[in-house]
Amino acid sequence: MSGRLAAVAAIMVLLAALPAEARTVLTGGAFGQGLLGPAGVLAHLLGLLAIGLWAGQSGGPAVWQLPAAALTAALAAGMAARFGVRLPFAGEGLAASLVLLGALVAMGLRAPLVVAILAVAAAAVFHGYVQAGPPLFWAGFAASVLLLTSAGVGLVAVLGQAASPRAMQMCGGAVALAGVLDLLGVL
Numbered sequence: 001m002s003g004r005l006a007a008v009a010a011i012m013v014l015l016a017a018l019p020a021e022a023r024t025v026l027t028g029g030a031f032g033q034g035l036l037g038p039a040g041v042l043a044h045l046l047g048l049l050a051i052g053l054w055a056g057q058s059g060g061p062a063v064w065q066l067p068a069a070a071l072t073a074a075l076a077a078g079m080a081a082r083f084g085v086r087l088p089f090a091g092e093g094l095a096a097s098l099v100l101l102g103a104l105v106a107m108g109l110r111a112p113l114v115v116a117i118l119a120v121a122a123a124a125v126f127h128g129y130v131q132a133g134p135p136l137f138w139a140g141f142a143a144s145v146l147l148l149t150s151a152g153v154g155l156v157a158v159l160g161q162a163a164s165p166r167a168m169q170m171c172g173g174a175v176a177l178a179g180v181l182d183l184l185g186v187l
Contacts, residue, residue, distance in 0.1 A: 030133055034140025037131065038148060043094050043182060044127050048145060050101035050175045051120050052152015057108055057168065058116060065113065066120045067149035073121035074128025074145055075138065081129045090129050095182035097123035102176025106169045 028036070038044035048070070055066035081087070101123055104111075111119065124145075131141055159167045181187045 030136035031140040034131075034133060034137035034142075035144045037137075037141065038127070038144045042178065042187065043098060045148065046175045046178050047094070047098055047101055047123060047127055048148035049152040049155070050098070050105050050172070051124070052149035052154075053105045053156055053168070053171060054101060054116070054120070054152075055149065056153040056156025057105065058110055058113075060113075062113055062116055063153055066116060067146060067153070069117045069121045070124035070127075070149055071142060071145045073124040074131075075142060077125040077128035078131045078138065078141070082132065087125070087129050090126055092183065094126040094130065095179045097126050098179025098182065099176050100179075102172045102174070102179060104172070106172030106176060108168065 038048060051066055051070045055062050055064075058066065077087070087093070100119065104119070127145075128141075131137075133141070155171070156168070159171065178187060
């Protein structure tokens with residue numbers, strides 16, 4: 001195993017060790033809760049990283065348009081929830097979004113940009129819908145979404161230089177597996 005691949009694997013293990021809770025209690029105020037909340041919930045962390053991974057794999061304008069679509073959809077869904085719009089099976093949808101995004105990354109599917117944007121937006125709805133907080137929370141949440149999706153894009157560059165071309169498939173497979181385990185109630 002090359003040094004870079006070992007470093008990436010170590011980082012992924014450390015990130016996966018974060019608590020997988022519905023909410024993470026922070027003392028940093030609303031902005032801090034919004035900023036750190038998605039990184040402290042395994043489903044959000046993996047989903048947003050997978051969006052960035054797929055954006056990086058897709059290349060071209062998808063590198064910025066997929067994260068922008070994810071942010072827009074997540075914020076819109078969060079605001080809709082705040083105004084009382086109900087989204088049935090939000091938890092199951094969140095887990096299913098991991099299966100979808102993980103499979104897209106593992107297969108390296110290059111979809112037309114419009115289809116990719118719609119798929120990412122549909123997945124991101126479930127990541128934003130379950131959030132709640134005052135305006136500063138949403139500012140922190142927006143920053144977190146952009147940071148996590150950007151980390152996924154950056155990870156593509158690192159994994160692209162790794163010794164094993166299967167590294168990206170393994171990352172996508174791990175995200176999809178987490179989604180399946182969440183659907184089964186194991187996570």
